[in-house]
Amino acid sequence: MNRGIVGSVMALGLLTGCSHDRPVDPQGRHTVIWLYPVDVGTKAMTEKLVAQFEMENPDIHIDVRAVPGSQYQTKLKTLVAAGEPPDVFVCGDVFFAYLKPFLSDLTDLARRDAKEIDLDDFYPAVQKAMQPGGHIYFMPQWFNVSLLYYNRRIFDASHEPYPRADWTWSDYAGAAKRLTKNGVWGSTVTTGWWGEWLTLVHGAGGDLFDPAITHATLDSPAGIQGLTFYRDTIKDGFAPPPGMGPATGFASDKVAMDYGGHVGLWATYRQIPTLDWEIEALPKGPSGRRGGEISLTALGIAKATPERESAWRFLKFMSSKESIRAHVDRGYVAIRRSVAAEHRDANLPPRNRAAVEIALNSAEPIPSSKDFVEIALDLVQPEIDRMLTEDVSPAEVTKKATEAANAFLRATNGAAK
Amino acid sequence: MSRTQARWCWLMIAPATVGLLLFTIGPMLTSLWLSFTDYDVVSSPRFVGTANYRYLLTADPSFWVSVKVTAMYALGSVPLGLFAALAVAMLLNLDVPFRGAYRTLYYLPTLLPATVSGVLWAWIFQPTDGALNQMLAKVGVHGPAWTQSPSWALPALILMSAWGYGGAMVIFLAGLQESPRALHEAAALDGAGQWRRFWVVTWPALTPTVFFNLTMGLIGAMKAFDQAFAFGQSNGAGVGGPARATLFYVLNLYTKAFEHFHMGLASAMAWLLFAVIAAITFLNFRLSKRWVYDEATG
Amino acid sequence: MKPRLIPALLVIFIGLAICLAPLAWMLSTSLKPFDEILKGGINFIPQHPRTANYSEALHQFDFLRSFGNSVFVAVLTVLGTLVSSIPAGYAFARLRAKGSNWVFIGLLATLMLPGQITIIPVFRLFASLGMVDTYAPLILPAWLGTNAFGIFLLRQFFRTLPEETMEAARLDGASEGKILMRIAIPLARPAVITVAVFAFLASWNDLWGPLVYLHRQERMTLPVALVDFVGSAATVQGTPWNLVMAAAVVTVLPAVILFALCQKSFVSGIANTGLK
Numbered sequence: 001m002n003r004g005i006v007g008s009v010m011a012l013g014l015l016t017g018c019s020h021d022r023p024v025d026p027q028g029r030h031t032v033i034w035l036y037p038v039d040v041g042t043k044a045m046t047e048k049l050v051a052q053f054e055m056e057n058p059d060i061h062i063d064v065r066a067v068p069g070s071q072y073q074t075k076l077k078t079l080v081a082a083g084e085p086p087d088v089f090v091c092g093d094v095f096f097a098y099l100k101p102f103l104s105d106l107t108d109l110a111r112r113d114a115k116e117i118d119l120d121d122f123y124p125a126v127q128k129a130m131q132p133g134g135h136i137y138f139m140p141q142w143f144n145v146s147l148l149y150y151n152r153r154i155f156d157a158s159h160e161p162y163p164r165a166d167w168t169w170s171d172y173a174g175a176a177k178r179l180t181k182n183g184v185w186g187s188t189v190t191t192g193w194w195g196e197w198l199t200l201v202h203g204a205g206g207d208l209f210d211p212a213i214t215h216a217t218l219d220s221p222a223g224i225q226g227l228t229f230y231r232d233t234i235k236d237g238f239a240p241p242p243g244m245g246p247a248t249g250f251a252s253d254k255v256a257m258d259y260g261g262h263v264g265l266w267a268t269y270r271q272i273p274t275l276d277w278e279i280e281a282l283p284k285g286p287s288g289r290r291g292g293e294i295s296l297t298a299l300g301i302a303k304a305t306p307e308r309e310s311a312w313r314f315l316k317f318m319s320s321k322e323s324i325r326a327h328v329d330r331g332y333v334a335i336r337r338s339v340a341a342e343h344r345d346a347n348l349p350p351r352n353r354a355a356v357e358i359a360l361n362s363a364e365p366i367p368s369s370k371d372f373v374e375i376a377l378d379l380v381q382p383e384i385d386r387m388l389t390e391d392v393s394p395a396e397v398t399k400k401a402t403e404a405a406n407a408f409l410r411a412t413n414g415a416a417k
Numbered sequence: 418m419s420r421t422q423a424r425w426c427w428l429m430i431a432p433a434t435v436g437l438l439l440f441t442i443g444p445m446l447t448s449l450w451l452s453f454t455d456y457d458v459v460s461s462p463r464f465v466g467t468a469n470y471r472y473l474l475t476a477d478p479s480f481w482v483s484v485k486v487t488a489m490y491a492l493g494s495v496p497l498g499l500f501a502a503l504a505v506a507m508l509l510n511l512d513v514p515f516r517g518a519y520r521t522l523y524y525l526p527t528l529l530p531a532t533v534s535g536v537l538w539a540w541i542f543q544p545t546d547g548a549l550n551q552m553l554a555k556v557g558v559h560g561p562a563w564t565q566s567p568s569w570a571l572p573a574l575i576l577m578s579a580w581g582y583g584g585a586m587v588i589f590l591a592g593l594q595e596s597p598r599a600l601h602e603a604a605a606l607d608g609a610g611q612w613r614r615f616w617v618v619t620w621p622a623l624t625p626t627v628f629f630n631l632t633m634g635l636i637g638a639m640k641a642f643d644q645a646f647a648f649g650q651s652n653g654a655g656v657g658g659p660a661r662a663t664l665f666y667v668l669n670l671y672t673k674a675f676e677h678f679h680m681g682l683a684s685a686m687a688w689l690l691f692a693v694i695a696a697i698t699f700l701n702f703r704l705s706k707r708w709v710y711d712e713a714t715g
Numbered sequence: 716m717k718p719r720l721i722p723a724l725l726v727i728f729i730g731l732a733i734c735l736a737p738l739a740w741m742l743s744t745s746l747k748p749f750d751e752i753l754k755g756g757i758n759f760i761p762q763h764p765r766t767a768n769y770s771e772a773l774h775q776f777d778f779l780r781s782f783g784n785s786v787f788v789a790v791l792t793v794l795g796t797l798v799s800s801i802p803a804g805y806a807f808a809r810l811r812a813k814g815s816n817w818v819f820i821g822l823l824a825t826l827m828l829p830g831q832i833t834i835i836p837v838f839r840l841f842a843s844l845g846m847v848d849t850y851a852p853l854i855l856p857a858w859l860g861t862n863a864f865g866i867f868l869l870r871q872f873f874r875t876l877p878e879e880t881m882e883a884a885r886l887d888g889a890s891e892g893k894i895l896m897r898i899a900i901p902l903a904r905p906a907v908i909t910v911a912v913f914a915f916l917a918s919w920n921d922l923w924g925p926l927v928y929l930h931r932q933e934r935m936t937l938p939v940a941l942v943d944f945v946g947s948a949a950t951v952q953g954t955p956w957n958l959v960m961a962a963a964v965v966t967v968l969p970a971v972i973l974f975a976l977c978q979k980s981f982v983s984g985i986a987n988t989g990l991k
Binding site for chain 2 (some may be wrong): 245400
Binding site (some may be wrong): 420422424426428433434435437442445466497505508522524526527531533535536537538539547552555640642643646647683686688707 | 754805818822827829832836892921955959960974978
C-alpha cells in the first residue's frame with residue numbers, strides 16, 4: 001500500500017507539472033508562440049525562415065508548435081476557447097470572420113512601419129483582401145486564386161485549340177465533351193467542399209448569401225443555374241462521378257482539364273515532369289463573372305498577446321521580399337509584385353502568368369460570416385452530394401439547402417456576437 | 418470491528434468515489450445545465466431554455482439523419498455480428514482439434530483499434546484501387562463507389578463491424594461450453610435430432626450470453642465514433658459524408674462541439690443519446706424476462 | 716478425429732481465411748513499394764518487398780515519437796487503473812460500509828454512459844486547470860477509479876475467495892489493508908492481468924481522448940497520428956497506402972504481442988464477464 005501511495009503522489013506531481021504557463025526562454029529572449037499547421041511540403045522552408053529570423057533578431061525566439069494540418073482549425077479554436085491562444089496563427093482565409101474577435105488590430109503598426117512593409121508592392125486584389133473594413137489584421141505570405149488547368153498533350157492529341165481567356169461556359173463544356181474519349185476525361189469535378197459549386201453560382205450571377213448575410217440566396221435562378229451546370233458536368237458525362245475517376249485526378253495525365261484548381265497546385269504538378277500542363281483564367285459564366293475566389297495565407301497576432309511588438313517583427317519578416325522569394329523557390333506564386341517581376345521561376349511551368357492577373361482581378365471574396373464554413377459544409381454540401389450521386393434536381397437541392405441555412409441563421413442570430 | 422472495516426472500505430474506494438463525483442456525476446449535471454444554454458466556450462453560457470432541443474428536433478437537418486444512420490448501423494451490424502459470432506462459436510464448440518488456436522485467430526481483429534480498422538477498410542473499399550472492387554471486377558461485377566456513394570458507404574461500415582465481433586464469439590463459446598452435457602446426451606438418447614436439441618437444450622442455456630452480447634452490442638453501436646471518423650478522414654468525402662451517409666450520432670456531436678463550438682447544442686445531443694440508451698437498455702432488460710432463460714425461474 | 720468434423724473444419728478455415736485476409740492484406744500492403752500499389756491487382760505477396768516503408772512512415776510523420784507517447788500514456792494509465800481499481804474491487808467484494816453500495820451502483824451505471832455526455836464539462840475542468848494539450852486529462856482519471864469495468868471484474872473475482880482465509884488473518888491481528896496486500900492480491904493474479912491488459916488496450920487504442928485534448932503534433936498518440944497521416948499524407952500520386960499500412964501495423968503490434976503473451980488468462984477473463 002505504501003509504495004502505491006508514494007507512486008501515485010509522484011505521478012500526480014509529475015502530471016500537475018504538465019500544466020501551462022508561458023515558456024520562459026533560458027536565454028531571456030522574447031518568446032513568440034506560433035501555432036503552425038504541419039505540411040510535409042513546407043517544413044524545410046519554414047524551419048529555414050525561422051532560423052534566419054532568429055539570427056537577424058537575436059532577442060526573439062519563435063516557439064513553433066506544429067499541429068496536424070487537417071485539424072488546425074479545431075485545435076486553434078480549442079486553444080482560443082481555453083483561453084490560451086498562441087501569439088501568432090494562420091488566418092486571412094475563410095476562417096477570418098470567425099477569428100476576427102481574437103485578432104489584434106494591426107492598423108496602427110502597419111501605418112507606423114508603412115515604408116518597411118510597402119503595401120503597394122502587393123497586388124491590388126491582395127491589398128483589398130488584406131484590409132477587410134479598412135483595417136489590417138494579418139500579413140500574407142501567399143495567395144490562392146482559382147484557375148483552369150489544362151493538359152496540353154491531351155488537347156494536342158485531339159487537335160483541340162487550347163482554352164482562352166475569353167472562354168465561356170459553353171466553350172468549356174464543349175471542349176470537355178469532345179475530349180472525353182478513350183479512357184480520358186474532359187474535366188474533373190471537385191466534391192466535398194464549396195470550391196467549385198460556389199464559383200459556378202457566382203458565374204451565373206448568384207451567391208450563397210445576400211450581402212448583409214441575413215438569409216441564403218442559393219434558391220435564386222442564378223443559384224439553380226450554377227448548380228445545374230455543376231451537376232451536368234457529370235450527367236453529360238465529361239467529368240467522372242465522385243470517387244470513380246483516376247485516384248490522382250488531373251495529375252494522372254488522364255484528365256484534360258481541372259476546373260477551379262488553386263495556385264497551390266503548381267508545386268504539386270511541377271513534381272511530375274511528364275505532365276504537360278498550363279493554366280488559363282476560369283471561363284466566364286452567363287452573367288459575365290468568372291466567379292473564382294481569392295484567399296490569403298497570412299499570419300495574425302492574438303489580441304491578448306504579451307509580445308505584440310516581437311510578433312509584429314516576425315510578421316513583417318515573413319511577408320518581406322526575402323521570405324516571399326523563399327516561398328517562390330518552394331513553388332508558391334509571388335504575392336509581392338516586385339518579387340514577381342524578378343521571374344525567379346520563369347523556367348518552370350506554367351507560362352501563362354497573365355492568367356493569374358486575370359484571376360486576381362476577377363476574384364470574389366469569401367462571405368465574411370463566421371458561420372460560413374459550417375453552413376457551406378454541414379448544411380449545403382450534403383444536399384449537393386445527393387444531387388451529384390442520387391439524381392436529385394438542383395431546384396430541390398437549392399430549396400432544401402436554403403431552408404436549412406436560413407433555419408440555422410435564424411437560430412444563431414439571437415446568439416451573442 | 419465493523420467500524421474499522423467501514424473505515425478501510427471507504428479508504429479503499431476513496432479514489433473511485435472521487436473519480437465518480439469529479440468525472441461522472443458532476444459533469445453529467447453540468448452538461449444537463451449546459452444543454453439549456455448557448456455556450457461557445459469563449460464567452461459565458463447564456464440561458465436559452467429549450468431552444469437547443471427545439472432546434473435539434475425540428476430544424477437541424479443533420480440531427481434526424483444522424484439518428485437514422487446510427488439506428489441503421491445498429492440494426493445492421495448487431496444482428497450480423499451476433500449471428501456470425503454465434504455461428505463461429507458453435508463450430509468451434511464441436512470437438513475440433515486446436516480449437517484454442519482458432520479461437521485466438523478469430524479474436525485477433527478485435528485487438529485492432531477502430532481507427533486502424535476504419536483506415537484499413539477504407540482502403541479495401543476504395544472505389545478504384547481498393548481490393549474489394551478489384552476482386553469483384555475479376556468476376557465481372559462492377560462494384561459501387563463504396564466510400565464515395567451515399568447508398569453504399571454505410572453498408573461498408575456495417576460489413577466492417579462484423580469483423581470485430583471476436584469478443585462476442587469468445588463469450589458465446591464459453592457459454593456453449595457451460596451448456597450441460599448431460600442434458601444433451603439425454604436428449605440424444607430420447608431420439609431428438611440436431612435442431613431440436615439446439616432449441617430445447619442449447620438455446621435456453623445460451624440466452625443469458627445472447628442477452629449480454631446483445632446489450633453490449635447495441636450500446637456500442639449507438640456510441641460508435643472512432644471507425645466513422647477514421648473512415649471519413651481516409652476517403653476524402655468529408656467526415657460524415659458523402660451526403661451525411663456515415664454521419665453517426667456521436668460524430669455529429671463531436672463536430673458540433675469541437676469543430677463549431679456549439680457546446681450547448683452538443684450537450685443537448687449528449688443527453689438525448691443518454692436518454693435513448695437508457696430507454697433501450699431498460700426495454701431490453703424488460704423484454705429479457707420473456708426470452709432469457711434464468712436458472713432459478715426456468 | 717471424427718470424420719464428420721471435416722465439413723465443420725472446412726467452414727472454420729474458410730471463415731478464418733475471410734477473417735484474416737484483411738490483416739494479411741494490411742501486412743502485405745505495408746511491404747509493397749508505391750508503384751506496386753499503383754499498378755493494382757490482388758497480390759498478397761509483394762513482388763519487391765520493401766521494409767523501408769516502415770522507417771519512412773516512422774520518420775516522416777514522427778510515428779516513433781507517437782509510439783513513445785502512446786507507451787508513456789498507456790503505462791501510466793494501467794498503473795493508475797490498478798492502483799485505484801484493486802482496492803476498490805476488494806472493498807466492494809468483502810467489506811461492508813454504509814453507503815458503499817451506492818458508489819458501486821454509480822460505477823456500474825457509468826458503463827452505460829456514452830463518454831460524450833461528460834466530455835464538455837470535463838474539458839472545461841481541465842481547461843481551467845491549464846491542462847489542455849498535456850497528458851493529464853488522459854492519465855489522471857485512471858488514477859481515480861474511472862475504469863468501472865475493471866473494478867467490476869476484480870470485485871467478481873474477489874468474491875470467489877474463501878472467507879475463512881480472511882477471517883483467520885483478521886484473528887491474527889492483520890488490518891484490512893494488510894490482508895489486501897499480503898493475501899488477496901497475490902491470489903488475484905489472473906484477474907489483475909486481465910484488467911491490466913484491458914486497460915492497456917483501451918488506452919493504447921483511444922482516439923477520442925487524445926483527439927480532444929492533444930494539439931501539438933509531437934504530443935500525439937498513435938491512433939490520432941495514424942488518422943492524421945491518412946487525412947493529410949496525400950501526395951501527387953494519391954495516398955501512400957503502403958506507408959499508411961506500415962504505420963497501422965506498428966500501431967497494432969504491441970496489442971498483438973501483449974495478447975499473445977497473456978492469451979489464456981485474458982480470454983478466460985472475457986469469457987467470465989458474460990456469464991455472471
